Amino acid sequence: PKRLLRAEAAEALERLFARATQEGIALVGVSGYRSYERQREIFAAHVADLGEEAANRVSARPGESEHQTGLAIDVSSPEVGGLLVESFGETEAGRWLARNAPKYGFVIRYPRGKEGVTGYAYEPWHLRYVGTEHALAMAERSLTLEEYLAGRAG
CATH class of the missing domain: 3.30.1380.10 (Muramoyl-pentapeptide Carboxypeptidase; domain 2)
Structure with missing residues (x-):
């Protein structure tokens, strides 16, 4: 890792x-580490599964994820x-x-x-x-x- x-x-x-x-x-x-694009995919999948409000509690929006910091x-x-x-x-x-x-x-x-x-x-x-x-x-x-x-x- x-x-x-x-x-x-x-x-x-x-x-x-x-x-x-x-x-x-x-x-x-x-x-x-996750790229902006990968985080976008993850967040979009959560929105599709849970709706945007719930997705915001379990996943960061692209550009806001700590994973993007390394x-x-x-x-x-x-x-x-x-x-x-x-x-x-x-x-x-x-x-x-x-x-x-x-x-x-x-x-x-x-x-x-x-x-x-x-x-x-x-x-x-x-x-x-x-x-x-x-x-x-x-x-x-x-x-x-x-x-x-x-x-x-x-």
Whole structure:
């Protein structure tokens, strides 16, 4: 998955995956960088399936996706067949990822219970690289990126 991310994020992801493997946790990189066109296709498919209002809660519009920054990756595990499903968060791998991702500079970008803050449904698979210092600070205070940035600006 490292070729799909910016160098710093890719290197951190490699270390995260290596630690997971050492601890007997199997993780799979599902989707990293996405082009504008690919994000347009994904969003359009969600609109067709769910309608625009619901699609806005589960998918970013093209040009607004974190995947286009090279700092986000969707991660899954064989426990859920490599799928991007909420139940991943309840698996051993999902719980391990939530506990350990901040040590490598990643946060679960759309946590449960913060949908009103992020504007997106819970996605235990969506990692965003913010750097270790920031990820640890966010995790310690259970803050979303929006809350963290608002606190730093204020």
